[in-house]
Amino acid sequence: MNPLHMLGKAISSPWLVGGLCVAAAAGASFVDQGTVQMWCFLIVNIMLAQSINVLTGIAGQISLGHAGFLAIGSYASAILLKDYGLPFPLAIAASALISAAVGYVLAIPSGRVREFYLAMMSLAFGLIVYELVREWRGMTGGVMGMRGIPSPGLGTLELFGWRISPEWYFRIMLISLIGLMLMLRNFVKSHFGRAFYAIHVSEIAAGSLGISQGGTKRFAYALSGGIAGLAAGFYAFMVGYITPESFTLMRSVEILVMAVVGGLGSLVGQVLGASLFTYLPQQLQAFSDYQYIVYGLILVFSFTLLPRGLAGLLGTHTRYSKHDQLCGQVPDLDTVLSQRSGGGQALVEVRDVVMNFSGLRALDGVSLTVRRGTVTGLVGPNGSGKSTLVNVISGIYTPTAGGVRFKDEEIAGWPAHRVARAGVTRTFQDPRNVPSFSVRENILMGAHRLYAHGAFAASVNSAAARREEGRFLARTAALMEAAGLSAYADDPVGDLPYGIQRLVEVARALASDPELLLLDEPAAGLSDTEAERLMALVRMARDHGVGVMLIDHHMDFLEELVDEVVAFDAGQEIYRGDMAGMRDDPTVIEAYLGKEETSHA
Amino acid sequence: MVFFLQMVFAGLSVGAVYALIALGLNLTFWTTRVLNFGQGSVLMIGAMLTAVLIAYGVNLLLAVLIALVAAGLVLVVTEMVAIRPLLKASGSMGWVVSTLGVGVFLQGLASLVFGTQAVAFPDVLFSSSATLQIFGAWVSVQYIAVFVISVVIVGLMELFLRRSTWGYGVRAVAHDRELASLMGIPVRKVVLLSFVVSGVLAGVAGILTSQISGTVDPGFGLHLLILAFVAAVVGGMGSAVGALIAGLGLGVLEKLIAGYYSPAAAQTVAFVLLVVVLAVRPQGLLGKKETVKV
Structure with missing residues (x-):
């Protein structure tokens, strides 16, 4: 083990810190x-x-x-x-x-x-x-x-x-x-x-x-x-x-320097940074003469030379879940997903949506309905408007015209976070996880919208806060099990293979216990085993009454899952129905493969 | 009334300088979506070098030239040392801290070399005692010269951006950096050029401001940077005309409040203006809304 890391472990040990504090509190009478x-x-x-x-x-x-x-x-x-x-x-x-x-x-x-x-x-x-x-x-x-x-x-x-x-x-x-x-x-x-x-x-x-x-x-x-x-x-x-x-301003710069040198993101690092810059100017007269120059150089170079500060050198890590605190207290699982009733009812209705981007019409009068407990596939060539539709429903874009009705509310134009809180969760064409978070932390983050306890309860680890965090940690563990991710639970997502990152994103979306799940090309780049796991996750969602909208180009993958498929070309619907019908549909074939030459017959 | 007019003329003069600095901030913002938080010290370097060189008997034009070259160089070095290495990690705001670091460093260096005291700034443009009467108010010729020079430079820059090949390059890179690179535009050179010009504009602005205020010290420039940023934001980041209008308006507002009330109140008003504009109309008066890319 790196000796610096051993030192890091030692100074962040509660015994040492506690001992030092007691010693300082007692010693204050004698100095x-x-x-x-x-x-x-x-x-x-x-x-x-x-x-x-x-x-x-x-x-x-x-x-x-x-x-x-x-x-x-x-x-x-x-x-x-x-x-x-x-x-x-x-x-x-x-x-x-x-x-x-x-x-x-x-x-x-x-x-x-x-x-x-x-x-x-x-x-x-x-x-x-x-x-x-x-x-x-x-x-x-x-x-x-x-x-x-x-x-x-x-x-x-x-x-x-x-x-x-x-x-x-x-x-x-x-x-x-x-x-x-x-x-x-x-x-x-x-x-x-x-x-x-x-x-x-x-x-x-x-x-x-x-x-x-x-x-x-x-x-x-x-x-x-x-x-x-x-x-x-x-x-x-x-x-x-x-x-x-x-x-x-110099005082502001000084505070910033302490935090940056100590190590941004690390609580222990701040103690180190503050100690260094409280004592150094006292000990070194030269330091105070050249203060501006030294602080300036530190601010210029620390991000390139020592991006995680002293804390990084000492190998301390900040973890973003209470998994370590609640070890052994994680309760048995109630449910991974809520069982939602009303299968077959319309969940989201898109009506005549038009989306213009400075002259380019990405969606041209699109209407469709996704029902509870069903999977709707979206297919179409690149640039046909599939992802744009997902962006409109999930609140990233406000449609130029038309409406989106989710349950009983008109959600077109709502900010993305509000749409998500209402029960619509999505994944992205390129996975957007937090790379430095572990798999567990990423998936747990998916449950954000379900948390009820406030900041103070979270800070003092109140009983309610512990119960809630424990419940979602249990759910996260079950999702990792279902997605075959348990082996990677504590690895940073950024270091894992692409297919795993995709699965993490889908599992994260499920952790939000969504009512509507929008998956943008989830199977792209997955191995066969990974695709199997993905299918199992989508089926689990569907069986719990979640409405799923699925964009993908793998026809075999879609065949296994979808109840209805909608094909797009140039922002317009060109086909709606079952998979078999789509494979034979001349317009769809033309859109994907181009028009066959028939003139020389 | 005469006092009012004097304040307005003084305001137009400093406002034009704000526009000049704002244009410099805009240029690098266009090409790299970054601006130099240490720009205040670049203003200081331009003015300080001019003052010190002239005091050593260097020819006036040569002194100004050296100062401007130094200001341009500072920005190129800033780009290479404090910006480019930090833009590799996307989403990181490390460049904000590192460019401020360059500014703090330069301030420290200037204090070490030239001392922390204010240095008297020589008469580069006319004499500080020369005045003209306009609508009954006596206005310093230096004020008028500063105003004219600033507005002419802003105009020339606008012409340069709209008509010259390099101007097209800057606008293409601003529109879409990757596309510009595919179209064979030397993106790297355009970026460096934008930093050089930004530095030179800051140097000119530093000299002009010191000409009006009469002195320059190592801590000089930070207030100007902030007021110029307010002008750039209020005018709409990315709009040169917007920056000019907002700069002039801000200058007049500042001088009026400072004249009738107090300088600290003037700055507070500018700050409140910034908060309100950002909260109500974040794209500024003449700017376009930025679209999100997913």
Whole structure:
């Protein structure tokens, strides 16, 4: 084993971390005040790095203005305590809430614009907060800063008559940090963590599973802002004196550097990154002279040279399911899919759908119905509009004209995640899994729309959260069994052969317990055994009353499965009926093979 | 009224510079869907080199030329070091961080070499005391010169993009990079060209802004980058005319609010404008909606 990886294992061991924390908490009484202050600084930096990690490492959004959150939180908690007499834990909590609200507002345009717009907005945000705290003298003290904030260092911070000493302040911070990190660990392993990561890696696939791009990004910004606000609250009382100069762009860059060097995506990595950049500037005078140059170079090269940071070097991995936590607690399976009644009833009705792309008419008046418990095949040459139809039904495109009725609702024009939540799940022509997720995590992600427990329950692993995650883990295991994927359960999907990736995507779609399943060329590139397994999965869905729409070019494969087949050419239906009839239909033959020369007869 | 007019003229002048920077951002956005988050430091390099070289007695035109070449070079190096290696992983936003890194590095380098203090910027265009009276308001000739130069450059760029072979190349790459490559367009060269021109535009903008403000320091440029980004977004990313109109409008708005209220309020208004436009009309005033490819 790589010695670095052994070191990584050692430092992420709960015994070592727990031991260190206890030692630090006890030791705080025996070291000088400067050291305790330094430890407090470290905790603030770890919290800030975690805040970036949630946003950038997990959700893939970038903040270049985190000092803005730090400033808002610091001034808010200081003012709330100084001028309004709020007890300090409440002031800190309020500071976290205010920063979270600001993060949410900042992310309002997300989901509609390219991500780097938000990054630029965050840069602007950091700059403007800095300008505002300088100018808003009445509130913040302007460039002179705000003095006289009750602080444990000065012996002026009290809570209901208890004067808090620096050691106790450190202990309170340490306990808060441990609580925060435990909650973050559980959060990342929950369906929220998977959703964050999914919008990072593939927004379109995330949408097809009911994960809202905009909503998830706003949540990520709010959570990140909230954590930064928590750090800010502790910071303000710790230093007792804040000036705008603590919240410059350079501070934002410093926080970013800690997170990037520590290792984006890793909770442990953030502790390492924050420790390095809390102590290094203290130890090396040269470091502070060349700070800009060093930070600049780190930001330029770290992504190419050390993409996963120190955490990557130490071989730590972040897992996105509670499989490890719930080991042995996974319950017996109730059902893989719900048994749905009403076989033969119309499930989705497409009426006269027209889809234009700047002059190109991809669908030209298409109507069809898929019924519960039946499989409808779509065939036609490439470019005939089959995938476009799937994209229209699943909400990726809004049709130019016509309607789509699913159950009792008109869904044409709904965003993809809303269509998915209503019970329509699809796969893609090229599989869109999360490559770094294991097979288990990918399939479990399919169940996203079915989760009922909230973010707090997920973070504290409440009984309801454990029960629900356990139930879906059991379902995932059963699906892996049915699809023949159990042997790969914990392998990253990106490393597996193409056929397996396809099966994973189909199993993921089934994990959502869909009512309508849209499969876009699922059999392409599958071996015979894999195709057999795929057929078994499709039959299982059909037998449970799921309506299936299946695009494929393999006629033998379709023959085995479909109840009805619809053939397309140039955006129009040219045939509808059974497979045998289609094989003999002259229009279909012409569309696929071209017109036979008959003139020389 | 005279004060109002003075603010409007000052606003038009800085607004034209915003449009110039926005055009530079647009160019690389068109060819690579990326823009340089360290562009502020490129403005600074252009202005700083000009000021320092002239102070050392270098001929004015030569100094400007050297500064602009340096600005263009910075962007080429940025593309090679901080953008291309990071675009290989699709969906990654690492380039945002790495281009900001280049900007921070340049700021650090400039502080080291030239010191952190503001450097006085010499009179490159006319004298700072020369004024003209327009509608009763005294307007600095430098303001007028900056406005005219910026608008002429934006116009020439538009002409270049619409009429020249390289302009066609840029537009083809913007439309569909792979298709352009299949059609025999040297995509790599077009991309590098767009970065060089983006850098030169930033260099010119840096010199023009410093001419108005009178000084330049290593931290200079970040505010301008952000205001130019607002102009680019409000005008519609990808629309040169939109950027010009939005730039001028933003400049006037900023100067009026700064003049009657405070500079920080002006920036806050610009920021709020950005948030509102992105939330209500993300494609900007004159931009086209981007379509999703599945």
